[in-house]
Amino acid sequence: MRMLDDFEPLPPYADPRAALKLALPAWRPAERISVTEAAEKYMRVNVSGQWQPFRRDVTPYMVEPTDMIASRAYRGLSFCGPSQSGKTQMLQSALAYTIAADPGRIAIFQMTREAAAEFERNKISPMVRNSPELRQRQAKGRGSDNIYQKLFTGGTQLSLDWPTITKLSSATIRLVLGTDYDHFPESIDGEGDAYSLMRARARTFLSRGMVVVESSPGAPLKDENWRPLTPHDCPPVNYGVLALYPHGTRGRWYWPCPNCEGEFEPSFRRLRYPESGDPMEAGEAARMGCPHCGMEFGHELKRELNASGRWLHESFDLDSRGQPRLVPIESGRVRRSDMLSYWLDGTAAAFSSWKELVTTYRQAVQAFEMTGDEEKLKTVMNTGFAQPHFPRSASSDLEITVQGLRDRARGRDLPKGIAPDWTRYITVSIDVQGTRFVVGATAWGENGRHQPIDRFDLITPPDGNAERALKPFENAGDWQVLVALADRSWPVAGTASELKAMSLAIDMHGGGATTDNAYRFYRGRRRAGQGGRWYLTRGEGGLDRTDRVWLKAPESASQKAKRRRVAKDVEILFMAVDKLKDAVAASLHTDQAEANACLIPEWMEEDHLIEFTAERRGDKGWTKRPGMVRNESLDHLVQARAQHIIKGGEKIVWSAPPIWAVWSEENPWLTLEPTASSPEAGDTGPPSGAAEPVELQPSSPIRRPVAASRPGLSAPGRGGWIQNRGKWL
Incomplete structure (x- = not known):
């Protein structure tokens, strides 16, 4: 048994003067x-x-x-x-x-x-x-x-x-x-x-x-026309x-x-x-x-x-x-x-x-x-x-109207399916609907100039059975009608040459099994060695985002583990759609001679022009106008702009452009002297084989850049034992 002397002595009593000293500041006025x-x-x-x-x-x-x-x-x-x-x-x-x-x-x-x-x-x-x-x-x-x-x-x-x-x-x-x-x-x-x-x-x-x-x-x-009262x-x-x-x-x-x-x-x-x-x-x-x-x-x-x-x-x-x-x-x-x-x-x-x-x-x-x-x-x-x-895109001067689009289209009588003579590369945008794929092609030139050059619907299933409807939301096999788009080519006005799409993007928004079907199709394109050309896109709203586009693997929740799983073999091209629509609206009002101008061709039908006006810009972004249902024309340009950005189109130095933007036989998507018709992508699209050249006075003559003739420069996807797989390294 321990004695009291074995314990440490208790501390001394606190000095009340010290406590008073600590309390005094609270009493001070x-x-x-x-x-x-x-x-x-x-x-x-x-x-x-x-x-x-x-x-x-x-x-x-x-x-x-x-x-x-x-x-x-x-x-x-x-x-x-x-x-x-x-x-x-x-x-x-x-x-x-x-x-x-x-x-x-x-x-x-x-x-x-x-x-x-x-x-x-x-x-x-x-x-x-x-x-x-x-x-x-x-x-x-x-x-x-x-x-x-x-x-x-x-x-x-x-x-x-x-x-x-x-x-x-x-x-x-x-x-x-x-x-x-x-x-x-x-x-x-x-x-x-x-x-x-x-x-x-x-x-x-x-x-x-x-x-x-x-x-x-x-x-x-909120109002660009505001004037101060005081x-x-x-x-x-x-x-x-x-x-x-x-x-x-x-x-x-x-x-x-x-x-x-x-x-x-x-x-x-x-x-x-x-x-x-x-x-x-x-x-x-x-x-x-x-x-x-x-x-x-x-x-x-x-x-x-x-x-x-x-x-x-x-x-x-x-x-x-x-x-x-x-x-x-x-x-x-x-x-x-x-x-x-x-x-x-x-x-x-x-x-x-x-x-x-x-x-x-x-x-x-x-x-x-x-x-x-x-x-x-x-x-x-x-x-x-x-x-x-x-926001300049919210300005009344930048509001998209059908009459304004008609005025911009006047004098541009280039036929549907023909790329302008200034084209350097082409992007394809695909919108998924309940019974069809809506396809739009956009030609891109120097300094961001671009123009829609084609628009058609894919409605017939890949087996050619016209008695049943195409169902992208339900049937994964119906997505195979998109495969031929990678080989489709568009004639370039004033030349005997054709261009294939450098990039193709599919909007994943849709009901049913659209997302699963999109993943399956994308994986198939990767196995075919085309992973660097195809993109699955998803729009994200909001004006406070820093990036306009970004690549990210999709995530899914595990029901048992309650954790996030990442599909590492799929990458989604996310788009800040409000910011991209701002850019599209500005491009539609930019003069043809200026950078980043979007030109509207005369072949676009009235319904296609109305689709550009389906949304309006507000304080918090873009919203559908009452009564408007279809907006594919606007969505196609948003997807085209996203591909243009993610591929580096905005950063091109045109004195030494990348191989996919040069007029050279080394360009994998350019056919300088086509010998046969290009493959059809769907029954409702126009013929896309070699056509009679359309004689136009070129505003920016196509030339062969010096960078394209450098010795040892090889085209992606041609030759070599390493396939072009995008950012594989």
Whole structure:
């Protein structure tokens, strides 16, 4: 039996003075100091890898919004600005103020759980750890410092959250902050927008409660014809900070002109630069123009002008024209609202140059003109200039109409089934319907010029039994009618040559056993050595996707193991259909002489033209028009564009094109001197054998590139012991 002396002695009693010392900060009244002053006094920031005291003169336009977080006159604040402008630093300043000067409960909301963890790891924890005053106030003990919650002496409790109805319900928080607000869901689990739910959390604190959200704009414009009704009016959007901005005080940042001292708002529309030529040269020549005296000045004055700038808000007083006057926040004449709203144009941002902004913008415009993809253009407008982007494909000028298509087709009397003289390669698009395959062929030329050259239905089963209907959804054997399409060739106008399809794509959407039948057909084509030519396509909606096309193996769920199984011998060509339809719409309005133009031939029937107009562009993508059923013409061009991209057609250097795009006997899909008729692909398609050349004046003469005559250059799929298997290596 152990004696009492064998046990370790008990620890001494805690000194009540130590406990009192820990409790004293909670009794201390709030320090009479502004939020910016608290940041300068207590917070350190990372400057090129070194932690230095915060300085307001780096981003002077953030001083007023930051200080107004502690205002008792307003209950909310929204800030719209470009990326890397210091707007997230505003939230960190508010945190430093709450920890050191005015303790209370604070919550920072990020767009997702993962983003909240990353924000804590790379922003909050390093800031607290490298700021001595803040680090000293961090509580010790279990649960006082983890990823999603931090406690500080004095009573400050920090939560790092993400927008869910659970997080935004049944909580009382004095200061609620939201970063990257435009990436929040438009509705939180069907209960409403995040800002309204945040306001409910701070309501108990009355005038001490505050909700702050900041973001670059992400919502697209709804109306291209919108015109402002007041000096600081905001274009209509469905969600995000710019949806909140009109309901607040409507503040904008103003500079005094270095010549006439008249105040004006620096903005993208006031940048002057040569729009033609090299993007770098345009960026280097960018200058700001004063709207009062017309003087132009360079980026080197931006820091000085920001130091002299100020925020002006709309007033409830009207001028002689009936427009609201512009006044500073301290005037007491600001329009009546319980929310402060600020909008900073990217040209005034401290961490970006006009050269960089203009160069990036011009590069994005060129990318759009070449590919029809607006993603880069949207990015530079949203994050670079902090301006909402109106999709050019949604413009009324770019709306697809039957009459517009007829007008574009006039004068293009090339017969159906004949490729234009500028053709370099052909793609085939196949739409699967209940009793037929709808086939469309598209000819492609230099710089993305393309044109539909054929359209027909395959309706007879492969056994030739005309008494029964083709059933692709049910009968896997019926898919064999597609096999002959790989050998079908199309005559090229003005020549005695023919081209086969370089790529063939089948849309997998359909009922019944369509997917299984498609997999079986694809595997058969791979075994036949044609895997590099055939694609199974699947469309994915949404405008927020980064890639336009991507290859991915299909997955299926195991009922027993409840896990995902990947069919490694099948690859699906996924298509971001909304973005591709944007590109198609732009191509249908592009002039013939420009890159990426889509030409419409006269042989296309009225029904085919109507199918181009079956869908309309909205804020969230493309949707079917009421009463429209068929849209194969549009789908065919979407599939053709997807094949053009995945094969690298957009990246071709035409001085040295790939072998499948050269006019040479080494091109495996080109027959220079056909000796017999090409195989038929179906009973309803037109003859595709060698035809009498159609005499046309070539706009871009076919020539044999130098790259095609290089010694030792072999064509894929011809000779050698390795079959062409796509990306097998």
